[in-house]
Amino acid sequence: MTRLRPQTPPRWTPHHGAPPWWPDGEPWPPRRKRDRKRSFLQRVGCFFGLVVGLLIVSSMLGWVFGGGGQGHSFGLPGLLIVLGVLFLVGRSLRRTAAPIGDVMAAAERVAEGDYTARVHTPAEGDVGRLVSAFNSMTERLQANEEQRRGLFADVAHELRTPLAVIRGNVEGMLDGVYPRDDERLQTLLDETAVLTRLLDDLRTLSLADMGTLALHREPVEVDAFVADVVAAFQPRARAVEVSLCSDIAPLPALDLDPVRIRQTLENLLANALRHTPRGGRVRLDVRPDGDRVRFAVSDTGSGIPPEHLTHVFDRFWKSADSGGSGLGLAIARGLVVAHGGTIGAENLPGGGACVWFTLPAWRSVPVR
Numbered sequence: 001m002t003r004l005r006p007q008t009p010p011r012w013t014p015h016h017g018a019p020p021w022w023p024d025g026e027p028w029p030p031r032r033k034r035d036r037k038r039s040f041l042q043r044v045g046c047f048f049g050l051v052v053g054l055l056i057v058s059s060m061l062g063w064v065f066g067g068g069g070q071g072h073s074f075g076l077p078g079l080l081i082v083l084g085v086l087f088l089v090g091r092s093l094r095r096t097a098a099p100i101g102d103v104m105a106a107a108e109r110v111a112e113g114d115y116t117a118r119v120h121t122p123a124e125g126d127v128g129r130l131v132s133a134f135n136s137m138t139e140r141l142q143a144n145e146e147q148r149r150g151l152f153a154d155v156a157h158e159l160r161t162p163l164a165v166i167r168g169n170v171e172g173m174l175d176g177v178y179p180r181d182d183e184r185l186q187t188l189l190d191e192t193a194v195l196t197r198l199l200d201d202l203r204t205l206s207l208a209d210m211g212t213l214a215l216h217r218e219p220v221e222v223d224a225f226v227a228d229v230v231a232a233f234q235p236r237a238r239a240v241e242v243s244l245c246s247d248i249a250p251l252p253a254l255d256l257d258p259v260r261i262r263q264t265l266e267n268l269l270a271n272a273l274r275h276t277p278r279g280g281r282v283r284l285d286v287r288p289d290g291d292r293v294r295f296a297v298s299d300t301g302s303g304i305p306p307e308h309l310t311h312v313f314d315r316f317w318k319s320a321d322s323g324g325s326g327l328g329l330a331i332a333r334g335l336v337v338a339h340g341g342t343i344g345a346e347n348l349p350g351g352g353a354c355v356w357f358t359l360p361a362w363r364s365v366p367v368r
Helices: 036-066 068-111 125-174 182-210 222-239 258-274 328-338
Strands: 218-220 243-248 254-256 281-289 292-299 342-347 353-360
Touching: 068 125, 125 182, 182 328, 218 258, 222 243, 222 258, 222 281, 254 258, 258 281, 258 292, 258 328, 258 353, 328 342, 328 353
Parallel strands: 243 281
Antiparallel strands: 218 254, 281 292, 292 353, 342 353
């Protein structure tokens, strides 16, 4: 009886091509990564060695053809001086070339998508400023990449709730669980309005970040403009039993986009009313501030936690008791910056918070 030997699979060798698990389109064998720092230092060293060799050869030729003892008396000390100077220059050059080599190696890591690359060196002067600028650049790239990834997750989270409501109601009506009446249709319409508003906010925020947001400027009388905005919020303030008032200093007309600035003020007033308890007060002050005009919305609420002050203008950031999407203040910042202004938030000494923004006063124009 013949015994069958188990067949062993043929051993794969690199000469047969890329392995089956290798990604398509990737070259095989993979290219070895060069050490940018070492190669740069080697090139600098070769150049430096060539210069040293030429100087030594020229010194020896001068000693040989300079003639006799006199050439010896001056040639050898001169050669020693040249070698000493070259040693000092080489040492200084290495201190400069090593950090530049580190920057080149780190830049290659950044090009491959590693935004955590940093250069740590005690270099000073121009090289130190180069290293500092490179580290600042990579920090911003890393922060932008983290914000981009977080933005996708936040958008998906905000879209999930209204879509789930719409799907649940539609499935319930199709299965006969819910009646197909106007009340259910109104619920669906409200959820689609939420989606539309969220998409509009994202578009506005994107255009503001790219600096392509179109502003339709026109001369606006500040006192009448602000008084109209406050009057529109009076019914809402009375409904929550909060006092809403304004104090407007005499100001010339400003050249601004009234729709966008109104949107900013409405957002700030809505946030202030939401976080002010019954019996509290919300105040809108408009004052000249040097070469700017300052709009400030203050309230008598609980204020903003100190650890959150630096994040109130971030996308999708919102407090636990906020019912919005977390884009309002981020959009307000984009609209103010598009007007050439600044925006900030602070806690008041007596309690409550104040969110303010400034617009350049040099855009003031006479009203026709």
